[in-house]
Amino acid sequence: MTKLKLKIEKAKHFDPNTRTMGYAARVISNGKATYDDIVADACHNTTLHKAEAKTAFELCMESVARKLKQGYIVDLGPVGRLYPSCTGGWYKQRDEMQLAKVKPSLYYRPAADVKKAIKEATLQWVKEGSQQEENDNPPSTD
Secondary structure, X not given: OOOOEEEEEEEEEEEOXXXXXXXXXXXXXXXXXXXXXXXXXXXXXXXXXXXXXXXXXXXXXXXXXXXXXXXOOEEOOOOEEEEXXXXXXXXXXXXXXXXXXXXXXXXXXXXXXXXHHHHOOEEEEEOOOOOOEEOOOOOOOO
8 A cells, every 4th residue: 555645834823822923734735536536536447337426425425414413423434433523612610511612513533544544644844835845854965
């Protein structure tokens, strides 16, 4: 399997805790894989027509959405799991928590293979303002 290589840039970032501007690492993606790209890739070297794959995929995604709306944890097999979740902060006393401060959210837990691919990815800085790679240790001029 090809090892994932992530391009990282040093991006300006505001730290809300210290209220100062500084820098944080940000991944530069290779673009976006669209729904149509995924369907075409899934059909490659098969007899499955793109329209059939698209219909099957749409039916699966409708089912995923329906199960999430019913409060289920959705297991997506080799991709991972989706969990209905919420955020609302931490409180020292139980009575301090108010329902109005709790917001629904969605939590994703990657499958073991996906998690491993991300954890084992190699990181490479990109030069500011470009996609060109930069090394932390430039070649010596001896």
